[in-house]
Amino acid sequence: MKVLVPVKRVVDANVKIRVKPDNTGVDLTNVKMTVNPFCEIAIEEAVRMKEAGTATEVVAVAVGGSACKEQLRTCLALGADRAVLIETDVDIQPLGIAKALKALQEKEQADIVLFGKQSIDGDNSQTGQMFAALTGMPQGTFASEIKIENGKAIVTREVDGGLQIISTSLPVVITTDLRLNEPRYASLPNIMKAKKKQMDVYTPEELGVDVTPTLEVLSVEPPPVRAAGIKVESVEELVDKLKNEAKVIS
């Protein structure tokens, strides 16, 4: 069984980002970039499937600029067998990514396509579901547990009210939630080995895909600043302020 894991290169979660002074976007010069945390969980799950004998091959794929090779190497060091970069300098949006991945899936014919549930930069939570629609595959989104048995995927989903368990046919799209697993760290020998693993590069044109965005970002602004309030000295003072000043409790 082949597992395809699309990953995204994003700003490290610990970086405090800044909006550009001209309001055209977010300033990404010289900031630390990483594999999107939910994509890392997806890679981990795929590698565990391989270790458990469920999967035979794990392929990591990224859609974006050539700098994404760095994150793909990380995925190879974490245990992916090979990587594919669909290289484009277009500021690509979820539907475009889904179309490019669909073209790759036609070549790869993966049985399980494991996405992160959202990227921590765009915060869209769209790409996996769009890919599933375009390929006509079922989807198990926001997964906290995945079981593959008898040609079916049994996916436990984190939903607003608790958990939902669904069963789907294969091939399937699964998007990972936080509690699915705790990703490992890449070991030095594996980082060295990753350098020798195969990485193919295609362009969207080679795959026959139009990735032109249809959403236009008119401006990007920092959020309104919330002024710091006051420090209270005691629980009594806090309760008094909430009752008599803020009037939010009675």
Place this chain on the structure above:
Amino acid sequence: MSTLVVAEHDNAELKPVTLVVIAAANAIGGDIDILVAGEGCSAVADEAAKIAGVSKVLLADNAAYAHQLAENVAPLVAELGANYTHVLAGHTTTGKNFLPRVAAVLGVAQISDIISVESPDTFKRPFYAGNAIATVKSNDAIKVVSVRGTAYDGVAAEGGSAAIEAVTSVFDTGLSSFVSEEIVKLERPELTAASIVISGGRGMQNGENFKLLEGIADKLGAAIGASRAAVDAGFVPNDMQVGQTGKIVAPDLYIAVGISGAIQHLAGMKDSKVIVAINKDEDAPIFQIADYGLVADLFQALPELEALL
């Protein structure tokens, strides 16, 4: 202009987020129809028909839609949605699940998690965990939009008298099936609907200590939340998570206990009207956005607080 709003419900009653989505549809303008897709959900359609400002309720009552499986609901919404200029749903786990599928079937982009409608084709949405707000214009013929549950005040649930029309299309793809669910029985208000929320973070040290929050929550009629750190550490389940990758809340009062204030958490609660932080680390970033900060050991402060309420 016309908008199709996909109702969120559990086959018995309408979820409050639907009223917020309709408020966003009002801001867009034009006629508003509501789709109620489910099984045995005619009571929900009756409820939807009473909402102020709704023109028509479309009722798709079929076993295929019983559990809101995206594989079946998305083609239905796409088929109906092709007749509208806008298709809207809440940015909840249900909306997030099926709406991108709808957009892909229609061949259009989706604008996720909007916080305001600027014009019928332009919307504001936060990204980078709320550290930047983008104004986004859609050049697609149909705008597929998910609306943040705190974006608008919900419209009035009463006052309308829309006609209910049955939808006969049935999409049963057979790709997926419902097995079971564990829906948490809430003894307290739901997180996203509560007017007071008290949340615990890593400082709570373990799940057992969340009991310290329960007594206070009961006295205040509050919902209990948690930071990602607390969920990550296994103290509490994920459906309690407030933050970038959890739930977005904006209550009248938010009490953060033992939460340092990582940007990912702030993304989920910084629009609260009044924020209280209780933390023993006086340099915790949470104090930079708190209206009232108390530097104290939570294990002393919480029992004191409960006693005083």
